[in-house]
Amino acid sequence: MNNYHNIWKRWFYPLISVITALTICLTTPLPTKAIDLLPLIYQGIQAFNLSRLSDSQEIDLGSQMNQQIQKEVRISRNSLLNNYVQELGMKLAVNSDRPNLSYTFQVVEDEAINAFATVGxxxxxxxxxxxxxxxxxxxxxxxxxEMGHIEGKHLIKQMREQAVINGVASSTGLSKSKAVGIGVKLALNLPRSRKDEYDADARGLKILTHTKYAQSAMVSFMRKLEKTSGSLPTILSTHPGAKDRIVSLQRQISNNPSKDNNGLDNVSYKAKIRSIVN
Structure with a gap:
């Protein structure tokens, strides 16, 4: 009986508040004011509180951002390539600290050496x-x-900070359209902090290790990018502190070594990727 009473209280008062607000809005003697208030009430109901996002809200936000990102970048229509990356990603997702998220891995047709993640x-x-x-x-x-960034909710933290700087957050949170706009801009253009990079490296190494891939691969890829001739690869320009990150990764591997060396067959990988991409 007490549980029923608590549930009733939890839903009753917010419902009364919304009904009261709508009643005031609709019965005001100034029609123009009523028209102005309705969108504000609707916007408040649709607001995202970035400090207390549920998993379902985060997935919804990520889906909305994905729709916008597909207008900004060219998502590959190569089903074989997308299926390969999705299958690999899902293999890793099993060992994520957030396996309840509906992970989606997509290939962007772009020659730049880069990868990024949003939310959800x-x-x-x-x-x-x-x-x-x-x-x-x-x-x-x-x-x-990149999954490490999602685990750590790094973009959500950046979005919250940016919303405060821009003065667009309200007491109810951030409207969906503004949240999407800020998130997409940050994901595509602005670098993560060094702290977030170290955290994503540590989380990523843990996922990699539990999936039984060679730990050395994370270090070897970062080293190769550092030595790339010409301009700095995009992934390093948006992910600062590569040398220090390599040292940190080597220390973590030394402290928790793994005997698994899966995924190091260069010949078969190169043949597979080139046959799919070209």
């Missing part, structure tokens, strides 16, 4: 990065790193 399980891998990786373990290390 959405990860994006450039074709340039797929071709730059020497083997599946190196590719898996990058995907695991």
């Amino acid at each position: 399980g959405f990860c994006y891998i450039n074709t340039g990065l797929l071709l730059a990786a020497e083997n599946e373990a190196e590719l898996a290390s990058v995907i695991a790193h």
Whole structure:
């Protein structure tokens, strides 16, 4: 009986508040004011409180951002390539600290060596990065790193900070359209902090290790990017502190070594990727 009473109280008062607000809005003697208030009430109901996002809300936000991102980048229509990356990602997702998220892994047709993630399980891998990786373990290390950002809710933290700076957050939170806009801009253009990079590396290494891929692949891929001739690879320009991160990864591997060396077959990986991409 007490449980029923508590549930009733939990839903009754918020419902009364909404009904009261709508009643005031609809019965006000100034029609123009009523029209102005309705969108504000609706916007408040649709607001995201970035400090207390549920998993379902985060997935919804990630889905909305994905729709916008698909207008900004060219998602590959190569089903074989997307299926390969999705299958690899889901293999890693089993060992994520957030396996309840509906992870989605997509390939972006772009020669730049880059990858990024948003929220709610959405990860994006450039074709340039797929071709730059020497083997599946190196590719898996990058995907695991991006999943580390999702685990740590790093973009959500950046969005919250940016909303405060821009003065667009209200007492109810951030409207869906503004949240999507800020999130997409941050994901595509702005770098993560060094703290977030170290955290994503540690989380990614854990995922990689539990999936039995070679730990060394995360270090070897980062080293190769550092030595890339010409301009700095996009993934390093948006992920600062590569040298220090390598040292940190080596220390973590030394403290918790794994005997598993899966995914280091360079020849089969290169043949597979080139046959699919080209």
